[in-house]
Amino acid sequence: MAKGFKKRIKQENTQNSGFGSRASGRFINKDGLPNVRRRGVNVLNSLSWYHTMLNLSSFRFITYLVVMYILINLVFALIYYLIGVEHLTGIDKSDPMNEFIDVFFFSSQTFTTVGYGRIAPVGFLASLIATFEAFLGLLTFAIATGLFYGRFSRPRAYLKFSDVAVIAPFQDASALMFRLAPYKNNALTDADVTLSTAIEINEGDNNLKTNFYRLETQLSKINTLALNWTVVHKIDENSPFYGFTGDDFKNINIEIIIHVRAFDEVFSNTVVQRSSYVSREIIYGAKFVPMYYPDNDKDSTVLDLDKINDYEKAEIPVFDNEKA
Amino acid sequence: MAKGFKKRIKQENTQNSGFGSRASGRFINKDGLPNVRRRGVNVLNSLSWYHTMLNLSSFRFITYLVVMYILINLVFALIYYLIGVEHLTGIDKSDPMNEFIDVFFFSSQTFTTVGYGRIAPVGFLASLIATFEAFLGLLTFAIATGLFYGRFSRPRAYLKFSDVAVIAPFQDASALMFRLAPYKNNALTDADVTLSTAIEINEGDNNLKTNFYRLETQLSKINTLALNWTVVHKIDENSPFYGFTGDDFKNINIEIIIHVRAFDEVFSNTVVQRSSYVSREIIYGAKFVPMYYPDNDKDSTVLDLDKINDYEKAEIPVFDNEKA
Amino acid sequence: MAKGFKKRIKQENTQNSGFGSRASGRFINKDGLPNVRRRGVNVLNSLSWYHTMLNLSSFRFITYLVVMYILINLVFALIYYLIGVEHLTGIDKSDPMNEFIDVFFFSSQTFTTVGYGRIAPVGFLASLIATFEAFLGLLTFAIATGLFYGRFSRPRAYLKFSDVAVIAPFQDASALMFRLAPYKNNALTDADVTLSTAIEINEGDNNLKTNFYRLETQLSKINTLALNWTVVHKIDENSPFYGFTGDDFKNINIEIIIHVRAFDEVFSNTVVQRSSYVSREIIYGAKFVPMYYPDNDKDSTVLDLDKINDYEKAEIPVFDNEKA
Amino acid sequence: MAKGFKKRIKQENTQNSGFGSRASGRFINKDGLPNVRRRGVNVLNSLSWYHTMLNLSSFRFITYLVVMYILINLVFALIYYLIGVEHLTGIDKSDPMNEFIDVFFFSSQTFTTVGYGRIAPVGFLASLIATFEAFLGLLTFAIATGLFYGRFSRPRAYLKFSDVAVIAPFQDASALMFRLAPYKNNALTDADVTLSTAIEINEGDNNLKTNFYRLETQLSKINTLALNWTVVHKIDENSPFYGFTGDDFKNINIEIIIHVRAFDEVFSNTVVQRSSYVSREIIYGAKFVPMYYPDNDKDSTVLDLDKINDYEKAEIPVFDNEKA
Known part of the structure; x- marks a missing residue:
């Protein structure tokens, strides 16, 4: 990260960012x-395998x-093979390869509980293993059922x-x-948003502090989150960005941290989503163009998601920067 | 929608309707x-298939x-047929149709893991496919289990x-x-209700704004939502409808938006339900008749849901309209 | 219910009892x-079968x-029988009863997907039905899985x-x-309790009103609900029972409605429980005896649930009743 | 537990500890x-078997x-054996032991619905039992599915x-x-913490009271609980520990009760965790050393969990103890 910021910000910094x-x-x-890495806990302990399974891509x-x-x-299959194929009926014993193939399929027919019976255990040991x-197999599919349900019922804000x-x-x-x-x-x-920012401050002597x-x-x-929501933080005397120039936004390490919370009526559950913008993702002197409009019949509203990133140049009044 | 409303409403409009x-x-x-349509996101991405599955009728x-x-x-069945019926035992090979019927049923017996074994795979390829x-099949039923549970455990207010x-x-x-x-x-x-309204205003020059x-x-x-709940919005100086005549309610585009939230003690979950009334669903000069009464033995209360829409004519005092 | 109460209660009655x-x-x-009965909705519609299934005894x-x-x-079994037992292999055709018994067991072996194969479908129609x-069968057990989970994971306060x-x-x-x-x-x-009461008032002319x-x-x-909790409503000037004598508690129709809410740390869910006491369940002039005590080693506390109903006679100061 | 504490604490004790x-x-x-034991409820009734199953180790x-x-x-297996092995086909009848082994495996093949069919029921009674x-079997695995899901989806704070x-x-x-x-x-x-303490007071005459x-x-x-959180209770005039010396912390029976609550964004659920410290777990005159630091590239933060217990000696200013 680059050089810090020296100007004094009047607002007190919050202690509860974590x-x-x-x-x-x-x-x-x-x-x-x-963006935190953990050290000093063994791998098995540091992963909640269920959280991991829920976060995997499909x-x-x-x-x-x-x-x-x-x-x-x-x-x-290996176990059945080692026990001996003579403990299974219906095995093709023409050569070892065929034997192994048959015990493999016997295994899968047992694990999935299909159990055609063309191949079946007769001896004690093979029967016991099959049991x-x-x-x-059934416990595995019980777990898989839970994982599938956990994955797709997981509340997300989208x-x-x-x-x-x-x-x-x-405004002015x-x-x-x-x-x-x-x-x-x-x-x-019932959506709400919480905004905070991290600003890197140069305390002198190359001593950077956030x-x-x-x-x-x-x-x-807002009550219903069905259209787009433009979140607005006004840069006035109460903003830590008061007096920032376009260059400041470029040169100072800034991070905007966003926390959105809403109620999903289908799941009847609160869902959250976080994101952040850093300096290079902040455009100075621009404004968004509308992304929703009445449809042709004027009987419903259309939200065009492809326009979410569309903005146009917009002059920031100079006096705002001068005043600081 | 028809012509807007010109009279001035004293209340400030809320910005957080969404x-x-x-x-x-x-x-x-x-x-x-x-009532919003989305555009610009491809279909696969715009549907949460789980939300869709939960909203389908049974x-x-x-x-x-x-x-x-x-x-x-x-x-x-097609795959097994193409591999060749000679890789399956017990197939009726009298004619191709019968062959296909038998591989179809072999497929279903495998997919459901019934596996009678009358038809069973013997070759490597057929066994592999069956595996x-x-x-x-098991994963499919794992997913179905989750969908069934998701559907019927989905909290709803009813x-x-x-x-x-x-x-x-x-009152007066x-x-x-x-x-x-x-x-x-x-x-x-612990039921609560939130009411808001959208009123279409004519700003002159056919410029309509909501x-x-x-x-x-x-x-x-209210504490216990066991009987009916008549929600009452008094039209006094603090109401945006203050001074509206019966004609106003007919001619101006009005929408009443309702948001009910309650706690379901069986699911131990918050449930919500929304609805709305537009101008044509508002009756001017009417009042509801009671829909609950003590039962004959006077030891419990009866709620007659068939009466929920029963209302009778009721004169609105004139002075109320004049004052505005 | 008996005669109502005539004395004036200073407190305003709450409108939000429901x-x-x-x-x-x-x-x-x-x-x-x-204690409400519903009328006017057809039976199928008035029952949430899932709520019903969750409320059934085991x-x-x-x-x-x-x-x-x-x-x-x-x-x-009937369907297979009508199609004809010749479409199934392995049926004992000695007499119609045996035939029916065998198709019944074939049905159960199919429904549970055991599929031994001793009896197996051969014709198209029987195979189709079995399919x-x-x-x-699998969908039924998918639903049963959901019901079992719904039943035992249902948050309850116990x-x-x-x-x-x-x-x-x-106090005084x-x-x-x-x-x-x-x-x-x-x-x-984090347990909390809400108390309310319904009192039947005689408004004169046998006109009873609650x-x-x-x-x-x-x-x-209270923070931790591990021991017993004695909920106390002091009968002072702010209580609707102010001035009630022992006879009043006996003769007036009173109902105490209790609503307890707590957080179950195992389920990470809010659980609620309601109950009520009516006049005949209120004892005038009694106090509870303690039901928990240190164990012998003084290193933990013992809660004796058998004592929950133990109370002893206790004189109510007279001046309290006189003052009213 | 040892002798109580006699000094007067100015703060009022809270009544809602439970x-x-x-x-x-x-x-x-x-x-x-x-740390409470229950008595007087029969065992079956006092255990929620589902809570018990969720709390078992894997x-x-x-x-x-x-x-x-x-x-x-x-x-x-015993039931089938008593009914008679002649009601099952494919049993090895060489000796009773082999018979029992075969009925045992038939039972397991039925319970898991594998149903190879090498052994299959033929008589009415054996078929009925197998049915x-x-x-x-299917209901058991339905329950197991629910238990697995309940176990791994159980929200925990970790x-x-x-x-x-x-x-x-x-500070000073x-x-x-x-x-x-x-x-x-x-x-x-959105993590929050609630701290309370239990202090044993000597009321004279060996009369101990907590x-x-x-x-x-x-x-x-705090907003994001990603790094460590050092919870700080300042010992000033408003603390019940005001004026406690190092010896007091050693000799008086003190228990610090902690209740942490946070929102898990993966589960979209509130999770809680409690813990406590008693006198012997409180070190007087020590401070923790940092356990997180920037990584080498300065582009993320490292949390070293092995350091969580690392503290160093730190002098407590004397005037603090004198003042009391």
Whole structure:
């Protein structure tokens, strides 16, 4: 990160960001997770496997399941093979390879509880293993059922944020703005947003320190989150950005941290989403263009999500920067 | 929508409706979902398939499951058929049709893991496909289990709203009233209601604009929602409807937006339900007749849900309209 | 219910009980459900079958499952029988009864997907029916899985209330008291209680009307609900019971409505429980005896749930009754 | 427990701890559960089996499942054996032991619905029992599915507390401090902490009594709980510990009760965790050393969980103790 900021900010920095002044780098990643690495706890302990399974992409999740299925069957096939194929009826004993193939399929037919019976256990040991493989199979699918349900019932906000925030003219001054919109057929109500910012301050002698400030918004709650929501932080005397020039926004390390909370009426659950903008994602002197409009028949409203990043140049009144 | 309203309303319009003044048409549909269409996101991305599955009617949900079941079996039947029926034992090889029928049923017996074994795979390829079909079958039913649970455990309020709202005489003035009642054997407590209204204003030169106002209610919370609840918004100086005549209610585009929230004691979860009334659903000069009464033995109370829409004519005092 | 009460109560009655003054009988049953019957909605619509399934006793729930299992198998057995046993292999065709028994067991082996294969379908029609029976079987167990999970994961408070409430001497006056205690190994914190009362008032001319009052409690929140909690409503000038004599408590129709809410740390969910006391369940002039004590080693506390109803006679100071 | 404390504490003790002054021993165990034993309710009634199943260790849970599986199969094997092995096809009748082994495996193949069919029921009675065993098997795995899901979807905070609390110099006085940190890949936000303390007071004549006090913290809420959180209770005039010397902290029975609450963004659920420190776990005159630092590239922050218990000696200013 570059050189810090020396000007004095009148606002007191908040202590409850959860990050200390010695923390470094981006605090909240674009996907909303904190940019923190943990050390000193063994791997098994540091992962909640359920949280991990819930966060996997669908593709990787399915791949894991398939790989596990094959591995388990290989292990059991090996066990049956070592016990001896004579404990199984219906095995093709023409050569060892065919034997192994048949015990592998016997294993899968047992694990999935299909049990055609063309191949079936006759001896004690093979029967015993099969008894446990079928049991393990059912427990495995019990767990898979839970994971599937956990994955798709997991409450999520499904909000799209604009790629950038802008500093736009607002009332007689300027304001930091970004916007967000729901992009799925969930029904969000009672949405609220909390904004804070981390600003790197140069305390002299190359001594960099990060301060945290809460940012006031013009409107922190809305009733129905069905159209886009342009969140507005007015840059007035109460803003830590008061007096910042376009260059300041470019050169000082700033991070805007966003926390949105809403009520999903389908799940009857509170959903949250976080995101952040850093200096390079803030455009000075721009304003968003509208992204919703009445439809042709004027009997409903259309939200055009492709326009979420559309902005145009907008002059920031000069007196605002001079005054500081 | 028709011509707007010119009179001045003293109340400030609220900014946090989530709908802008350029939005058009009904805002909240009768079923509580916002009347907004999304554009610019590809279909796959714009649907949360889980939300979609939860919102399907039971009939369509079951139909989808059955159709998918048949399709999957047809696909696998085709695969087994192409591999060659000689890799399956017990197939009726009298003619190609019978062969296909038998591989279709073999597929279904594998997918459901019934696995009678009358037809069973013997070759490597057919066994391999069957191995994966059984696996797929179990995962499919794992997902179905989650969907069923998601569907019936989904918290819902089960509230019936009166079809119309009425403007009834109330105290020394008038009030907007509608009523709602629980119609299922769920146990709702701590219910609260939030009312707001959208009024289309004519700003001159055919320039229509929609303003939003919050409506105060006489009682916004009740402890036990077991009988009907008549929600009352008194039309006094603090109401945006102050001074409205019966004609105004007919001619101006008005929408009453209702948001009910309660606690379901069986699910231990908050449930919500929204609805709305537009101009044509508001009856001027009417009042509801009671819909509950003591039972014959006087030892419990009876709620007659068929009466929820019963109202009678009621004169609105004239002075109320004159004063404005 | 008997004659009403004529004395004037200074407190204003609350409007938000959810019960009107014309409601009759006990309002909240001992088990916490409102004493209201619904009329005018057809049966199918008035029951949430999921709520119903969750409220069944374990015994009845299991019985329903078993009966349904037998019925479904009988129906399918009949269908297979009508199609003709020649479409199934392995049937004992010695006589029609044996035939029916075998198709019944074939049906159950298909529905549960056991599919031994001793009996197996060969014709098109029987195979088709079996295909759907296996599918139905899996969906049925998918639903059963959801019901089981819904039943045992349903958050409940597991609180035991004392059978009676008492009017006990308290400070320089008297107080209404009852107590409650958790009786299971759940961990409740942040418990709060809300008390209200319904009092039947005689407005003259045998005109009975029920008024509702909120009752203040000495302590409405506690941090950890691990021992018993004696809820105390002091009968002072702010109580609707101010000036009530022992006879008043006996003769006037009173109902105390209790609403307890706590946080279950195992489920991480809010749980609620309601109950009520009517006149005949209120003992005038009694106080509870302690029900917890240090254990012998003085290193933990013992809660004796058998003592929850133990009270002893206690004189109510006379001046309290005189003053009114 | 040792002798009580005689000095007068100015603060009023709180009544809402949920523990009375006659309760004894540690109130909250280290794992957060209250140290209370229940008596007088029969065992079946006093355990919520679902809570019990959720609290078992994974190892014990799996062991229970396996043991139950074996027991059920033994019971059914016995039943089939008593009915007579002639009602089953494919049994090895060489000797009774082999017969029993075969019926045992038939039972397990039925219970898991594998149903190879090598052994299959032919008589009415054996078929009937098998019909119910398969049904029971499916219900059992339905329940197991629910238990697995309940176990791993159970919201938990996954917080590590420092083993000890310290009394450290703070501002111009001293403070009680301990720290906590998340150790798993869950994402906690909006964390808050509630501190209270139980102090044993000597009321004279060896009459010990426990008083409860709420402890104020410097910061009771933080936005993102990603790094460690050092909770600080300043010991000033408003603290019940005001004037305590190092010896007091050693000799008086003190218990610090901690209640942390946070929002888990993956589960979208509130999670809680409790813990406590007793006198012997409080170090007088020590302060924690930092446990997080910027990583080498300065682009993220590292949290070293192994350092959570690292503290160093720190002099408590004397005037603080004198003043009291």
